[in-house]
Amino acid sequence: MTQTRSSWSARTVAELCKLVTSGGTPSRSNPDFYSQGTIPWVKTGDLHDGYVIEYDEYVTESAIQNSSAKVLPEGTVLMAMYGATVGMLGMLAEPAACNQAACAMVANPDLCDPRWLFYALRNDRSRIVSRANGAAQQNLSGTTIKRLAFLTPDLAQQSAIADVLGALDDKIAINSRIADSAHALAKAEYASLMNSTGDTTTLGELLTLEYGKPLPATSRVPGPVDVFGSGGIVGSHNEAFAAGPGVVVGRKGTAGAVHWAARHFYPIDTTFYVVPKNAQVNSLIFCYFLLGSLGLREQNSDSAVPGLNRNGAHAMEVRLPDAELIRRFTLAAMPLTDLAAQAERESVSLAAIRDALLPQLMSGKLRVGDAEKVLEGVL
The missing domain is CATH 3.90.220.20 (DNA methylase specificity domains)
Incomplete structure (x- = not known):
């Protein structure tokens, strides 16, 4: 049109x-x-x-x-x-x-x-x-x-503009439902795992929260690597800092938030990333759900700038199920969590496209037909 x-x-x-x-x-x-x-x-x-x-x-x-x-x-x-x-x-x-x-x-x-x-x-x-x-x-x-x-614009043009932007938002909504369903199934698997008997240990005996590395937005080169801040994916880069899959934990800002990185990733300096240290339990997906169950967001140590105390987190007591049960849980939960991460990552890209098209379409600077061609490559 x-x-x-x-x-x-x-x-x-x-x-x-x-x-x-x-x-x-x-x-x-x-x-x-x-x-x-x-x-x-x-x-x-x-x-x-x-x-x-x-x-x-x-x-x-x-x-x-x-x-x-x-x-x-x-x-x-x-x-x-x-x-x-x-x-x-x-x-x-x-x-x-x-x-x-x-x-x-x-x-x-x-x-x-x-x-x-x-x-x-x-x-x-x-x-x-x-x-x-x-x-x-x-x-x-x-x-x-x-x-x-x-x-x-006239009513027909309004509807055409809304169709383009709505198609992106509809796909984002579908992805959100896919991610929520996959997360729910994986959480049910984790709940079943933790209903089993196990030993008590400390988080620091199972894993280390390593510090992320600074990467200012001006230094990022768009690429296939997800860049994680404390609130989740904040952009992309052409080089990874850590091999995936992995677990990212908010250190400053959205402190205590836990994120799954399905592929190679770059955790910036407002985050920690997880390195397992227990040879018997070398499951990152178990670490992800364990960390998510500990209420780390309530452990903030700095009232002015919310921050997660690394030593305090390492000292937290946790329950460790049998290694074979963890292995079975990993096989069940990994594909579900990867599916959720894929849907969420796609939504981040779609939202960026929507936000770029929005002002251009609303001002009339971009024709609907040209915007529709953009959608053909992503939907």
């Missing part, structure tokens, strides 16, 4: 939507409002820049009737207006209610594809959040959101 940017016009959120509103919180003093409810109730903590498909709470019809909450239609775009989550987005995958901390935008179907509105808001998030005010916390108002204006 050919886009003619000159034909685009500036439209506000208020013009593009038939309803811009906020939700409400049914009274907590009436537990019946939350007991056996069937209406999903979305809070801003549920907004993760995608479809909202998981809910912590449900409310009843009576709760809706006796509060300012309202049932919003499928496709409603939500934006967090307050606090730490300000600017986070979500789109309802089914009718649901939301609390008063979310701005709910119901697109006018004659003027606006709600998916395009979602991406327009996402693309412009930094500007939107900069308009938030408040001394104690950042707040956006419904009025501010209504007045946001975007250069807007």
Whole structure:
């Protein structure tokens, strides 16, 4: 589809939507409002820049009737207006209610594809959040959101743009489900293993947490090697620091987070990487699940900059099952964990492509047809 940017016009959120509103919180003093409810109730903590498909709470019809909450239609775009989550987005995958901390935008179907509105808001998030005010916390108002204006193509072009970006997000969502399922199966195998009898030892008797190596972003040469920071994969490089597979543990920042590296990798200086030292138990996949079960993220030693104390971690007591049981667990869990890692790694690449296409498509600088050619090589 050919886009003619000159034909685009500036439209506000208020013009593009038939309803811009906020939700409400049914009274907590009436537990019946939350007991056996069937209406999903979305809070801003549920907004993760995608479809909202998981809910912590449900409310009843009576709760809706006796509060300012309202049932919003499928496709409603939500934006967090307050606090730490300000600017986070979500789109309802089914009718649901939301609390008063979310701005709910119901697109006018004659003027606006709600998916395009979602991406327009996402693309412009930094500007939107900069308009938030408040001394104690950042707040956006419904009025501010209504007045946001975007250069807007016609409805057909909106849908074409949303199709391209949505195809990437859909694949990322599929990968997430694959990874979650594989992780769950592998965790079940680990739980079964740890239900067996075993000896008590210390973590330091089984493995060593070795320090990663600095690799500034400006020094990285894009390549096949995953670069790990404390929060996971942060980029790529053309040379590995450690042979894979391997286990990476956050040292500073997201301290205590545990990551699986399915292939050769580069752990930077905010991380540790694992070197097994027990000849009887030389299973990195066992080390990965063991470390993940120890609550290392609660062991942070530095309140200003969260950090994992290496000596403290080495001194932690752990239970060591029989070596033959560990071997069987390794055979079962390794392919599952590799599958999850492959899906997650692909999602990182797809997200980078999406984030590169987003501003180009939303500005009209990139034609949809050209973007579709990019997708042909990755989907």
